[in-house]
Each structure stands twice: as C-alpha cells, then as structure tokens.
Amino acid sequence: MKPAPFEYHRPGTVEEALAVLARHSGDAKPLAGGQSLIPAMNFRLARPAVLVDLNRIPALAGIRGSADGLRIGAMTRQRAVERDATVARDAPLVAEALPHIAHPQIRTRGTVGGSLAHADPAAELPAVMVALDATFDLVGPRGRRSIAATEFYTGLFTTALAPDELLVEIAIPRPAPRSGSAFVEVARRHGDYALAGVAAVVALDDAGRCRAARIALLSVGDGPVLARKAAQAITGESLTAEAIKGAADAAASQDIDPPGDIHASAAYRRQLVGVLVRRALQRACERARSH
Amino acid sequence: MAPPPRLVGKRVLRNEDARLLTGRALFVDDVRLEGMLHVAFLRSEHAHARLKRIDVSAARRRPGVVAVYTAADLGDYWRPGPLLVPPPPIPGLEFHACTQVPLVKDKSRHVGEPIAMVVAESRYVAEDALADITLDVEPLAAVVDLEAALSRGAPLVHEQLKSNRAAHVIQKKGDYDAARAAAHKVITRRFLYDRGISAAIENRAVAARWDARAEELTVWDTTQAPIPIRNGLAAMLGLLESQVRVIAPFVGGGFGPKIMMFYPEEVLVPWAAMRLGRPVKWTEDRRENFTATTQERGQVHDAELAVAKDGKILGVKDVFLHDSGAYDSYGLTVPINSQCTLLGPYDVPNYYTEFTAVFTNKTLVTPVRGAGRQHGVFVMERLLDFAARALGLDRLEIRRRNYLPPGAFPFNNEIIFQDSAPLVYDSGDYAPALEDAARMIGYEKFVREEQPRLRVAGRHVGVGVVSYIEGTGIGPYEGARVTIEPSGRVRVATGVGTQGQGHFTAFAQIVADVLDVPVEGVHVVTGDTREFNWGTGTFASRGAVVAGTACHAAAVAVRDKIVAVATRVLNQPPEKLELAGGRVTVKGAKDDGISYGALATRANPLRGAVKPGTEPGLEATAYYGPDRGSTASGVHAMIVEVDPETAMVEIQRYVVVHDCGKLINPMIVEGQIQGGVAHGIGNAFYEQLVYDDTGQLQNASFMDYLLPTATDVPRVEIAHRETPSPLNPIGLKGVGEAGCIPTGAAFAQAVEDALADFGVEITEIPLSPDKLFDLLKKTRPKKRNVVVLEGSFVFAGPRAAVWDLLQDPAVLGTALPGAMRLERTGDGHYDGLMKVGIGPVTAAEFSVRITLRDREPPARYGMIVEGKGSFGFTRGTAQVALADHKSGTEMTYRAEVQVGGTIAGVGQRLLDSVARRMTKQGLEALNKALAARL
C-alpha cells in the first residue's frame, strides 16, 4: 500500500497552483486534506503524476459571514466549520451534518472543498449544499465562475470542475425567515459513510403551511439527490403527520433508484429514505415553527 | 512453604505500560538495520487459477530491485508447510492434510496467495516492481459455498483428492436416537456462523539478519509461538537450533492467526536474508492482511435438541460443515472445539456430533480467539431458547434445570477437545453465576415491568442471557527460569510470546508473591528463544495457567535456594529464617539479615568451590505440563434496543459474570473480557467477510469490513466468581478467549426478544441491519455478493437493424466507455482495449474480450464481457432479448457483474452504481449509433 511515484508541488498562491495544473493538464490533482485522495493513491487506484498541494495557500481557507450569507473557503478544515459560531447561527444544517463525517482526526485534516470536489455519493456535505442551494466558485485559466451546487454534481464522482480548475469558495445563502432544517442519517457505525441520509430545509408561510422545501438525499444515487417529488408533495400543504408521510413516501418511491451493496440492499435503502425523510421533515418543521 | 498471596488477586498496574504508552517498546517494524532490504509479494488475484507462465525479467531489471523469486527459484526450499496439529485419535476419523506452500507453483487456491517475492531497496520500489511481473493464468471455477463444494462434479481445490472433503469426524456419547424417541419435543434448526478476521492492530511482520561471521540467523517475528518457529526454521534452513534466534518482541495483538503458521512470508524472509547476505524485512499491510492472514471459521449446522416436558435435555444432535479454506495446516482444532464446547455447562446425556471439513478457495481457517467454541455455544444456546419458547418456559429456567450440579466435578464430557483428549471439567459452579448475572442486569424487573412499559411506548427492547464453558490452559507444557541478580532484582524468562496480555505484570505478581519482593523489581522476558529454550506458545487461553504455573514453580525453587544459601551464610537453621521485602532475616532479630542481592553474590563464589550436586546462583528453571486443562465458565447478559424502522440495534448494557478460578490480576482479566466482548460484538453484528461466488473478498478494507468501535461497544459490567482449579497450585483457569465466546448467542437472543412482536427468529451470525431488515420484512434474503443489472431499453429502430448493430464491432466499441479499439477476432468474438477511470480512480487501460453466444437472431443472445487491467479484472455475463415495440425495439437484459483484484476488495460500495452507469451510457451510445445509421 505505497503510492506509485508522483511529482509534488506546493504553491503559495492560487495563481501558481493553477499554473501547475495547466502545465500538467489532466495528469495533476489538487491535494487538499488528503483524506480521500491519499488512500486511493495508496491502493494505487489513483495515480496522479503530479500532486498540487493546496495546504500552503492561506487565501483558500476561512469563514466569512455577510448580509448575503456565509462564504467558506475551499481549504477550510471540516473541523473548523463544525466549531464555528457563525456557521452554527447562519447555516445550522452544516453544523448539524458535520459531526457525521468520519471522526475528529479526519475532519481536522479533511476540508470542505475536498469533500465537495470529491463528490462521493455517500458524503454529507454535497447533499447539505444542495439542500441549502449553495453556490460554488471555481477558478481556472479561463477565469472565475459561479455554479449552483445542484448543477455542480453531474454524475457518479463527476462534477462540473475541469481538470485545470479549482474549487475556491462556497457561498451559502442566509436562511429564509420562519425556516428550519434538519440532518439525519443511518450509518453502520458513527463516522461511516451513511447507508442513507437526508438534509432537509423547510420554510413556512404565515399560516404555518410549507412555503418551500428542499430535501437532499445521500448514498442513494450517483450523487446528492434533490428529492423534487417529496418537496412538491408538501409545498403549500399544512405540515401534518400525513402530509409529511406523503412526502416521505414520495421520496422513497419516486425520487430515487438506489443502488444495493453488501451493506444495504436497494429495498433497505428505500425503506431508510422513507423513514429518514419523515424524521428530517418533522424535525425541520418543529425548528421552523419555533423561529 | 510459600507465604499467603499478597499481590496475586490485586489490581496491580501493569509493569509494561510505561514502555508501551511512551512508544519505547520494540515491535518488529521498528527493527531497522543497516543495508536492510524490503519485500513486496505478488499475490493471486484469482481464488482459483492455473499458473501457466510467469515472467519476472522486467521486475529484475528495475533499478533498486535486488532479487525476485518465484517457486522455481526456491529449489529444494519449496516445500509444503508442516501439519501443525495432527488429527486426534477418534475412531473412523478421516483427514486429508493439504498444507500451504511458500509460493504458488502450478495453481493458486485463494486470493492473496503469494506467487512471487520482490526484494528491493525500499518497499516503494518493491511495490512498483510488482507491476512489471507478467502472468499467464487460466482462471478456474472457484469452490466457495460449503454445500456446493461437496456436490458431485464440483471443481477440486486439491486435485489429488477425490473431493473437497478435508475431514469427516463423528463423536458420540450415549444414544441420541433413543433420546429422541423418548422426547417430548424435538427442536430442529439450521444455524449459520460466518467468517471474520482477527484484525490485530499490528499486522504480521518478519525481519531477518544472517550474521555470516557468527553464523547466526536472527529473526524478528510477530509470532505467538517463537520457539516452535525457531525449531522449524532451523530444520528447514539446515541450521542448528542454537544458530537461530527468534525474537517475538512486543506484538500488537495475536488472537490466533499469529500462532505458528510457518506462513510463506515467515519462511521466505529468513531464507532471502541468508541468500542475499543482507537484512530483509517484510511488514504486512492491511490490504494483504485481509487475504493472506488466516481467518475465522464459517460453519453451517443442522442441529436438534430433544427435550423432556420439564425442559430437561435428553440429547443433542449436530451435523455441520466447517470451512477449512484452501489448506488445513492447523488440522481439526477449530471444528473439534465446536463439537466439544457445544455441550457447555449442561448435563447432556446423549450427543451425536458429526462434521465434514471442506476445502474452499478462500483464505485458510485457523484458530481465532474462541477457536470454534463460539459456534458450539451459539448452536446450543439458541436451541435452548427455542426449546424454552416451545415449552413455555423462562429462558433462565431452562438453563437452571440443566446445569451440572456443583458435585459433578471432575466431569468428563466424553467429547475430544483440541488437546486430543476428552474434555474433563476440573471444577465449576454454574447456577450462582446465572443468578448473579440475572440480578446485575435486572432480568426479572426488565421482563416483567420495563419491557412491557416500553413496548407500549413503541420501543423495542430485549434482553439476552446465555452461559458457556471454555476449556483453557491445555498442555503440553511451558517453562520459566527465575534468577535473582546481584542487584537484588529478579529476572523471569519464559518461552511464550506476548501480545498485550499483561504477562510482564501477571507473571511478576506470581513470582513477587513467592519471593516477597516488590512487583516492579521483577523483570519479565518473553518471546526470545535466546532467553528460554523450551516451550510452545501463547494461545488457547493457556499463558497464565501454564506459563504462570511454571513461573510459580521456578520461584518456589529459587526461594528454596535462598533459604539454603542463607542458612549457610547466616548460620541459622531454615526454620529461624524469614523472607520479606527482598531480605532474609532471622526471626526475632529483624536487623540481622542479608539482602537477596548479597545472597546472589555469595551464591556465585569467586573463590572456593561449588560442591558437586549443587549449582551456582540463585536461579531455577521449572516446567509445568498439565495432563489436561482447566475449564472456565461464565454467563453473559445484554440489553438491546432495536429500531424496527431502520433495523439498527443499540447495545445498552452488557453484563459478564466470569469464573476463571483464582484471579491473578482482576484488572487484566477485565481488560481481556472487555476486549473479548468487543470481538464478540464484532462477530455478532459488524464483522463479516463477504465472498462472492468467484471467491473474491468483497470487503477487503476497514472501509467495508466493520470493526466495532469504542462507541459501538458498551462498557462491560463485570463480576467475578472464583472456583479454583484443583489442577495447579494457584487455582488458575484461562481467560484470553472467554469474552467473545457467548456474545453472538446473547446478541441473537436479545434482538429476538426485542422483536418478539414481529416473530423474528435469528439463526445466523453475524447479523447486520440489512439482514435484520430482510427478517423483519420476511423477504427472502438477496444475494449480497453479486451486482445484478436488470432492465429494458427502447431503441428507436426496427429489430433487424438493432440486431445488426449489436454485432458490429465498430458500433459495440462506442458502447464501451473509453474504448480505444475493438476488433472482431472470430464469429461472435471481439477483443479490444479501453481506458476507464472514475472519480478518484485514475483512468487505466483494460483489455477487453467480448463473446457472444447462444445467438438466436433477431431475438436473443448471451454475452460475456471480460476486462483485465492493473487494478483487477471484471467479468459480466448478460442475457439479452429483443422484441418489437411501438416505438422501435425493446431490449430487456439481465446481467451479473463480478470483479476481482483491488476493485473487488475496496470498490464494492460503488460497483452497482458504476455498472449501472456504464450500462446506461452504453445503451444510449448504441441508440445514437442506430439513429446515425437509419
């Protein structure tokens, strides 16, 4: 379990990093926390010829709150986000989901951008960003562009990132008034990739009906799955137990076509999605009502 | 006369912990010597394959590579390993010994079996060179399922045998058929208990140095049995035993697989060091560990229990299959233990037990903590639970009614145990342990009040209570040498190895008590053949019992020497002498005395003489070799809560009442039990090695092979009972394996109890939420180990055009992701090259071969797609049918996809998704090609 030979670069600025990536177009990989990339290299499944270490680029890390919302630098450690007071206030869904990612040691190295760029279908953060309707900023030789999280994920482990681009920043809009969110998942052991998980955001109107809902699922598709049918089922409805159950059933039966593996059959994943969407919506509604 | 115990029985902090916790302890991988070379092994990616040709020339040319060895290069050194445990003397026993080989010569028999050894300046270079080796292999059908293995026409793991039967053994006592005929009820079930790994924190490692000037070979080895390894290596290498020194320094967990396997790596590394004249080291990585280190057993039991109306056991019948893996070097220890231990603490007058051990194309099975005992316990305890339910009896009551009474000992259970003799329970007192456990877990209150109350609130809690016995502390023998040095410090050397059990403290406590010295003043040495020449090893819960008793005997002999020398030096009769605090004093004159250190100096005369018949020094060596072992016992109880919606289980409480005779150090015993329970919980709910039908291990990393972590294992509440063994002076019984033996049975009972409303019955271990979901839904469990793609696709074109399209290599090529070329090589045969990668997996070249068969144009055909590349291989078989459809042609397909190599071991979580995506993309590409044609 030793990696194949590779060349190593440690640039000090984004520009330098982009230059190295461009020079080795396709053969170079950015190295963030290394918690997914390095294991893949040790198995020799990943064999990048060149590693571009982003860990010495200070501009890429940091959390900033503003009137529009929250901006998180790609290289911000997952653990830093988990412990940040602004995040807890302005993006409680992120704070709630983070402890489910691996273990403190891994979150201390692992970065937000690394997890989002890695695009593991079972990862928590991509689903959370889809539920929050976050926007990702990418930079490359052709300049800077912003892309919605929902568009960023294009397939299994595939994203809108070009090989010579970097994910630099994530923008999370401020929570809507009278809204609440919840994150729930089922994993075999705490810190494992989930068998299924749900990130849900619900906003209420003045009558206490559901004005808008975004429900994102993890570990049941090629990437984060936006459960549109489930959201449709409750939008405009009073949030009764039946309405919530209806949304949960829609998620389980219409929004997904889950894969099976040795840990969970497709049928079991479907069952979990039904249960977890129900639980997440209940919790999100309670929180929205208490706002 | 030894004084009453002062330290034995106390929670003495461990002598070794300061070294271990501050990183000063030596482990094999810490051995770094000048000029040291590093090793990587090329291992079989196939479970069963004929090796037709191997070419290592390119690897040999790679800069930094020093040597590459194949089976052919080993010459006479290539020999199958020893049969470690000959079969026991049971009438009618059938046993076929097929032991592992150092490197595959003609055929590989399990994934991970070593084929070639690369020795290089660094492990990195050695691993790089593995990719330079080219193999020509012919994959053979693999033997995986135990029942299929025995069917007529099954492929053979060992062709020299007529079948895959490795052994067949029947043991009986009484007359089961008569008991059955007289029974009020007969409970019949099939039980499955699947494989796991031992998952020691330290993998295996071997380092070796040949000192040509001293003509000495030093081998550092993570073995549990350094002396047998020394003896075996000396014989294989043609050296005197005294020319070989095997050191098993600190070892990070043994659990059985490190006993004395003469693993290929263990015999090849010393050989290479001698041949190359440079030190050589190999450290197993976790990936290798999953397929190259021996594993726990899988068994399938068909069992019956004949009971009387009052719940008395009349008899038990058990017929089972035991998975030996590819070789059976460890003989029959594991299934024999299952047979013998099944009887447990119960009075079972009639017993029929029969097993067939089966060769399969899987990693070898050898003893792992519990060593098959848990399988017997699982069967018996589950049968009792089902009987209790059938008779309307309380689960505890049926056990009470069947325990052997306190007056029954010694009790011969008449079934041969792992030491080749019938197991005789030396002592025991079972019923009080059950009452203690029931009290601690609050059994009565729980079933009468708490459980009904919570059930009304929609919560599903359950309790499990089971009991077991464990044969421990078997022979043949161990020895120890105790020396008092002139400094007054005491040195104890013994032949066993140590893997974290606290030997440096437990043995020190025993010796310190006899000599009346502080425990910190006793320095224990284990696992170095230069320090102690005779012994067997640390396994079978025998270290404390056998080596501990030898330490005791040696200490008593040294005490006698102290008295003898002091009698002479102090000129006082022995009865006037007192030994305390490392000094000998004269009774009534406390200030007149002499330290042990000074006596040690006097016992080593610089002038004068050592009289004939006496020896210099305060030193003695003693051995202890019990005729039979001592039998420990215990009761485990646990409370679980199950969420029937998610099928997740939480263990809320875990109680162990344990009886291992006299406790040397309760703290160490509790550590063993806590660790054992964690191991058992893993076996019960988390750990399972999943093999597919081709013998590929599907969860060959800790990402998918789930060890319970600290948050999954509750703090075990432990109570001790001490029924001393009459067989040794301290009264010891073993404890190393105990914690994991009844855990699966307790877990199954508790989960079943929690789900009583659902009528779920648990007969299989390990369980998982996924399996529990199937049980709850009463769905037939699916095969978890193959990816099945089923679906249909509508092509926008007529059937004949679609059919033609599907035969055209140019078009088929476009349907393969990343295809670089595809050529027709014959009718229905296509060969090509594709480059695929996905997400974290760098795109790599795969050679592909497509074979179409059973073609019935334009209606249906079968297809085999095989791919081979640097991270493994894949094979898909598909049945495809075409039918007319209102908007063109509908294709329906069913495909099974199997993979081998690295992707099989670590990529399984994504396999289904990847296969589906490739299918979808391929079909869409074909449809596009069709549109372009029409």
Ligand SMILES: Cc1cc2nc3c(=O)[nH]c(=O)nc-3n(C[C@H](O)[C@H](O)[C@H](O)COP(=O)(O)OP(=O)(O)OC[C@H]3O[C@@H](n4cnc5c(N)ncnc54)[C@H](O)[C@@H]3O)c2cc1C
């Ligand atoms: C034992 C273990 C358990 C885990 N459990 C979980 C879990 O439960 N849930 C979960 O979500 N994750 C889990 N992870 C993964 C962990 O969260 C990783 O930290 C994360 O997936 C990747 O982040 P990283 O910073 O380590 O990225 P790296 O491993 O360094 O990189 C990952 C990939 O992203 C690319 N990349 C990184 N940064 C950028 C960037 N700024 N721009 C473009 N590309 C970039 C890299 O080139 C690479 O391909 C686990 C990891 C381990 C080791």
